[in-house]
Amino acid sequence: MDDSQTGNRSLQILIADDSDSDRLILKTLLRRLGHDVLDAANGVEAVELFRHASPQLVFLDAMMPQMDGMEAARKIKALAGERLVPLIFLTSLTNADALVSCLEAGGDDFLTKPYNRVIIEAKINAFNRMRLMHETISQHRDLIHEHNRKLTEEQHTAKRVFDNIAHTGCLDADSIRYHVSPLSIFNGDILFACPSPAGGIQILIGDFTGHGLPAAVGAMPVAEIFYGMTAKGFSGSDVLREINQKLKRILPAGMFCCAAMIQADFALNQVQVWNGGLPDGWLVRQDGSRRSLPSSHLPLGVLDATRFDATMTVIQAHTGDTLMFMTDGVLETESIQGEMFGDRGVVTALNELKGEVHPFDAVIDRVKAFSGGLLDQDDLTLVTLDMAESEVLGSLSEEVPLSALEGPEEWHCVYELRDRTLGQFSPLPLLLHICMEVPALRRRSGEIYTLLSELYTNALEHGILGLPSEWKRTADGFGHYYAERERRLSNISDHYITFRLTHSMTDGGGRLVIVCEDSGRGFDYHNHAGTTGPGRGYAGRGLMLLQRLAGSLTFRERGNHVEIVYDWHFSEADPAEGVAVTQHGGPS
Amino acid sequence: MNDKPHLDEEALAELKDVMEDEFDVLIHTYISDSADRLASIRRAIEAGDADALVKAAHSFKGSSINIGAPRLGTLCLEVENAGREERLSDAGPFVEQIDLEFQQVRSMLERILKE
Numbered sequence: 001m002d003d004s005q006t007g008n009r010s011l012q013i014l015i016a017d018d019s020d021s022d023r024l025i026l027k028t029l030l031r032r033l034g035h036d037v038l039d040a041a042n043g044v045e046a047v048e049l050f051r052h053a054s055p056q057l058v059f060l061d062a063m064m065p066q067m068d069g070m071e072a073a074r075k076i077k078a079l080a081g082e083r084l085v086p087l088i089f090l091t092s093l094t095n096a097d098a099l100v101s102c103l104e105a106g107g108d109d110f111l112t113k114p115y116n117r118v119i120i121e122a123k124i125n126a127f128n129r130m131r132l133m134h135e136t137i138s139q140h141r142d143l144i145h146e147h148n149r150k151l152t153e154e155q156h157t158a159k160r161v162f163d164n165i166a167h168t169g170c171l172d173a174d175s176i177r178y179h180v181s182p183l184s185i186f187n188g189d190i191l192f193a194c195p196s197p198a199g200g201i202q203i204l205i206g207d208f209t210g211h212g213l214p215a216a217v218g219a220m221p222v223a224e225i226f227y228g229m230t231a232k233g234f235s236g237s238d239v240l241r242e243i244n245q246k247l248k249r250i251l252p253a254g255m256f257c258c259a260a261m262i263q264a265d266f267a268l269n270q271v272q273v274w275n276g277g278l279p280d281g282w283l284v285r286q287d288g289s290r291r292s293l294p295s296s297h298l299p300l301g302v303l304d305a306t307r308f309d310a311t312m313t314v315i316q317a318h319t320g321d322t323l324m325f326m327t328d329g330v331l332e333t334e335s336i337q338g339e340m341f342g343d344r345g346v347v348t349a350l351n352e353l354k355g356e357v358h359p360f361d362a363v364i365d366r367v368k369a370f371s372g373g374l375l376d377q378d379d380l381t382l383v384t385l386d387m388a389e390s391e392v393l394g395s396l397s398e399e400v401p402l403s404a405l406e407g408p409e410e411w412h413c414v415y416e417l418r419d420r421t422l423g424q425f426s427p428l429p430l431l432l433h434i435c436m437e438v439p440a441l442r443r444r445s446g447e448i449y450t451l452l453s454e455l456y457t458n459a460l461e462h463g464i465l466g467l468p469s470e471w472k473r474t475a476d477g478f479g480h481y482y483a484e485r486e487r488r489l490s491n492i493s494d495h496y497i498t499f500r501l502t503h504s505m506t507d508g509g510g511r512l513v514i515v516c517e518d519s520g521r522g523f524d525y526h527n528h529a530g531t532t533g534p535g536r537g538y539a540g541r542g543l544m545l546l547q548r549l550a551g552s553l554t555f556r557e558r559g560n561h562v563e564i565v566y567d568w569h570f571s572e573a574d575p576a577e578g579v580a581v582t583q584h585g586g587p588s
Numbered sequence: 589m590n591d592k593p594h595l596d597e598e599a600l601a602e603l604k605d606v607m608e609d610e611f612d613v614l615i616h617t618y619i620s621d622s623a624d625r626l627a628s629i630r631r632a633i634e635a636g637d638a639d640a641l642v643k644a645a646h647s648f649k650g651s652s653i654n655i656g657a658p659r660l661g662t663l664c665l666e667v668e669n670a671g672r673e674e675r676l677s678d679a680g681p682f683v684e685q686i687d688l689e690f691q692q693v694r695s696m697l698e699r700i701l702k703e
Binding site: 020022025061063092 | 599603610649
């Protein structure tokens with residue numbers, strides 16, 4: 001601790017008094033106490049001295065010629081600005097009004113004549129302590145301002161970095177409507193959407209516990225996993241499992257992410273949802289009826305991998321139906337009277353839904369009205385997804401950048417899944433990944449994925465599990481179908497599905513042959529009605545789709561062996577790709 | 589009417605202690621200042637300037653109290669109050685008393701200096 005903090009430091013003190021003898025007494029007193037004294041005989045001189053020397057303490061006679069003490073006090077206080085310069089009036093004034101006006105002019109205290117050495121010393125020490133405390137507080141305040149400014153600046157930088165990783169994906173698609181606050185990430189809210197290779201869409205909405213940086217940090221890996229895996233064709237369940245495992249590992253105890261996943265498959269008129277800790281989601285059907293999608297799981301990052309349940313609820317949904325999910329912030333929106341919007345607010349908004357009003361507008365308008373016209377709560381996120389025709393969404397594969405490296409041309413691979421694994425693991429992302437090594441196939445990832453996915457689903461659900469696709473035609477049957485699928489999957493034994501992929505180059509492009517064989521009983525493909533009507537083994541849609549996409553489709557053996565030949569041509573590729581391939585083998 | 593002593597011995601002793609070598613300078617400064625103040629007071633009364641009277645009497649009062657001349661300080665206060673209340677005619681008699689008291693204080697101080 002230096003002298004200035006103990007109050008023993010020599011101070012520079014300004015005194016102003018028109019009486020020479022009084023000034024001499026005070027000056028001598030202060031010098032004897034070890035201070036450096038500047039003296040003035042009137043107010044004007046005092047203000048000038050103060051302006052140039054910035055003394056730390058001022059003694060002013062209240063009544064002086066030229067400028068009196070009151071006016072000098074006001075000027076000195078103005079010059080001192082934010083600095084605390086204790087100002088003590090020297091006075092032999094006796095009436096209370098005059099003393100009060102000294103303090104009103106900015107005086108901090110007064111000293112009456114005759115001067116007393118002990119009192120003067122005590123006052124100087126007391127005011128110096130006050131002055132130092134004020135100085136410390138001012139420094140702390142400036143420090144806090146500076147920290148706050150830096151923090152805000154850092155948040156904006158972090159937000160830019162975050163936006164690069166957790167970009168909005170396909171949130172701008174026509175079928176999606178959403179509300180998020182600009183810096184919501186620092187309040188722990190997340191909202192991502194990504195097209196899947198199969199032509200569907202996956203949306204993840206979430207709300208981390210806590211606020212600020214800790215909440216934002218958790219969002220980064222979630223975004224990476226979500227976008228990375230969805231684009232590669234992993235199902236919503238797979239993505240959830242991976243995110244949960246990651247968060248469980250990286251988040252401190254007590255921190256987690258309430259979230260909901262929507263996996264929409266437009267071609268199948270089906271959505272799968274998973275709600276872990278968010279408020280009820282809603283499926284609002286075109287006819288106005290609706291179904292709540294309440295939380296039935298623990299949030300992400302709570303349970304370890306073995307106990308985590310990523311099972312998604314499968315629901316039929318058709319064009320015109322709308323799915324809605326929201327974070328807590330919607331329910332916690334407060335009215336001016338301090339009431340909460342709550343579940344009731346959402347339900348009321350949906351009850352009053354009529355005509356052409358979109359459920360998104362109905363809820364968001366009601367929240368706005370409820371809160372008095374403002375949506376200023378930072379952690380308020382609302383998203384809706386309209387079920388659409390599959391063609392509406394642009395294909396993701398067109399956006400995938402081509403690797404500069406040329407991939408394999410002539411190759412063959414066999415991949416076989418057996419028994420228990422059939423119910424636990426989807427081989428589709430892996431198989432798609434292998435095919436995507438061929439540059440020309442990358443732009444066809446949607447088609448390749450669909451081929452693989454249809455073959456796999458048919459082999460598993462119809463070939464091995466023997467589930468009749470007719471069940472899916474009614475709402476009751478739909479539920480029954482998926483319940484039965486789960487039951488039969490858990491009892492699988494002595495079964496397999498084998499994929500054989502063969503790629504080779506042809507004159508104008510290349511050929512990918514996919515053979516999918518399963519251990520099921522097969523079906524009588526000779527009597528199959530072809531592209532019309534539901535087949536016994538294959539859903540009508542699946543068969544039609546396969547025939548449309550592939551050059552040829554052949555059933556062998558007892559119907560459990562399907563071969564697809566998929567030809568691609570350079571001419572279909574864009575110029576950049578054409579160049580890349582024709583340069584092959586040349587001295588590029 | 590004024591039972592205060594001409595000089596406050598205790599206050600003077602303390603001043604002497606504080607001022608050390610400059611005690612002489614202080615006393616001379618006070619005496620010459622006071623002569624000026626007294627002249628200012630007389631001028632203000634002649635000119636009928638109440639404001640100037642208040643200021644001069646106030647300063648004279650302050651320095652007298654500080655130097656340890658309480659009776660003189662009290663007389664100055666009477667004049668200051670009369671000036672404040674615009675009773676300039678009432679101030680006249682007090683000025684003569686101030687003059688007398690000042691002569692008294694002055695000779696006492698000068699004696700102290702000689703000791």
